[in-house]
Amino acid sequence: MGHGYQAIKWYPFKRGYDGWIAAFVAVFIAVFLVGLYAFAPPGQFYSPVQALMRATGSCAFACLTIVLCIGPLARLHSVFLPILFNRRHLGVATFLIALTHAGLVLFWYHYGGVVSPALSLLTSNTAYDRLAGFPFETLGALALIWLFVMAATSHDFWNSNLGPGLWKALHMGVYGVYALIIGHVALGALQRETAPAFLAMVLSSLGLVSGLHLLTALVSRRAQQASADEIDWIDAGPALDIPENRARIIQPISGERIAVFRYAGKISAISNVCRHQGGPLGEGRVIDGCVTCPWHGFQYRPEDGQSPPPFTEKVATYRVRLDARRHVLIDPTPLPPGTATAPALIQEIPA
Amino acid sequence: MRAAEAILTAFGIYGAIGLIFAAFFVAWGASRLDEAAHGMPLQVRLILIPGAAALWPYLAWRQIRGEGPPVQ
Missing domain, CATH: 1.20.120 (Four Helix Bundle (Hemerythrin (Met), subunit A))
Structure with missing residues (x-):
């Protein structure tokens, strides 16, 4: 990298x-x-x-x-x-x-x-x-x-x-x-x-x-129209519909696409745009605990959007939570690149 | 005919300056622009020659201004 x-x-x-x-x-x-x-x-x-x-x-x-x-x-x-x-x-x-x-x-x-x-x-x-x-x-x-x-x-x-x-x-x-x-x-x-x-x-x-x-x-x-009825949080759909170690890509009304990843019983959201060549991170997979860009293999930790050391690339992260219907909700306001944010735990879905 | 000759001459001059610039760029300039380029293997330097020759006005301007890689 x-x-x-x-x-x-x-x-x-x-x-x-x-x-x-x-x-x-x-x-x-x-x-x-x-x-x-x-x-x-x-x-x-x-x-x-x-x-x-x-x-x-x-x-x-x-x-x-x-x-x-x-x-x-x-x-x-x-x-x-x-x-x-x-x-x-x-x-x-x-x-x-x-x-x-x-x-x-x-x-x-x-x-x-x-x-x-x-x-x-x-x-x-x-x-x-x-x-x-x-x-x-x-x-x-x-x-x-x-x-x-x-x-x-x-x-x-x-x-x-x-x-x-x-x-x-x-x-x-x-x-x-x-x-x-x-x-x-x-x-x-x-x-x-x-x-x-x-x-x-x-x-x-x-x-x-x-x-x-x-x-x-x-x-x-x-996909854009589907997310157009957002108010504050974007409904990214059922958490369990996202394949393990894969993502669903969400298009907010404004701003970059968001890649919502499911991995190890958790949900995290990061920018869909790789810092390397703008590759679609949401089309990549979680490999060794890191989101891996499908284009050239650049990696980012899903919890904070940072590349693992010694690399220094960072992407924006997004706050996530799960609602009572077991849907993933995303705050569409991007956090500064590399900002750690708590993943939503699928085991702790509210009843 | 004259217009075609002028275009080819301009193209040739651009390319010749570009090749000379590229030789200096891959030897010294690249590492001034980008710390990660320090100690690049010879194969990488050779691969960079065509791009440096093609984009020499932009790279020369960046070298003169002493700029590092663009903030991403």
Whole structure:
């Protein structure tokens, strides 16, 4: 946590995750190449470089789609939490695949001329004033630059030294990247490729990303409305409905979400926002007595919101109590980060 | 053509300054900014080079002002 820096903190889960990424990329590219040659329309020929160019471009697009779907999926159901963890490696992989795609494009279409490949890319087509024949390569280049910025600042050092606000703002640019790539594909590949698989891939991606984000927003709004009838204390529902060592996330009318944890016969509430990268603590678990962020494993004691020594991170805590119906009541006013507050004891529920 | 050349030249200058700055930053600047960066292994310093080269104006401004990590 706020203690020294390592290049990559490897452990078995992370190695497995990266193994799945590598396997996905290899299988995707292999299947794409086989499909491209097997189902190429009559008269359409692809050189190996052109085929690889399309395969890497499509693979980067697929990886970016997955990156964008992971967040909403994990909010909708905890079964997706394992893929949320270590998402940044998938982001870096996306950049590297997109870089390979760009390298192949520069090599095939722009290398060996009288001007440099980069200048050739910018000047070979300048029809920015019309959609038909629009220089879609520029959109791809802009997306690649931003993917680079995100990949280059994905290390913990940058999160600590840019601060969560600036870091998050930089990385929310992933939605701009997605829009640029949709434009790049729609004005480029989709204008040339007649195979319906290309259009199907783009439409599936758009439908999946927008549909999941809309669904998550709806579910979140419903949860917000459910807590809108709060007066002072928020009713967070029956204590025993919260799974052991897990949390229920509550959205107060104003302020950050609150994660209400049940553990060892007790109930405590802390801010849902991890101090590391703003990860959703309420989607994590209590491990070794500490709330553990599902993103990068930062830990906080549920009773006081402090990271165990020697770490120094702190999150806000909230007062909790149980009512006669065995419901958890939360005072929505956050206590200063690291403030100890008594957990509600489930055994002592009033009769 | 001229506009494209100007953009690429500006990009090249930005990147060249960024790389020079990044070399100094990962060698000395990072630990001035963040105590936890003292004694970072070489691999971490190498990983930080692209980010330092990309964000050098912001980091240079922070170095000049002698600021530590942002309060979180």
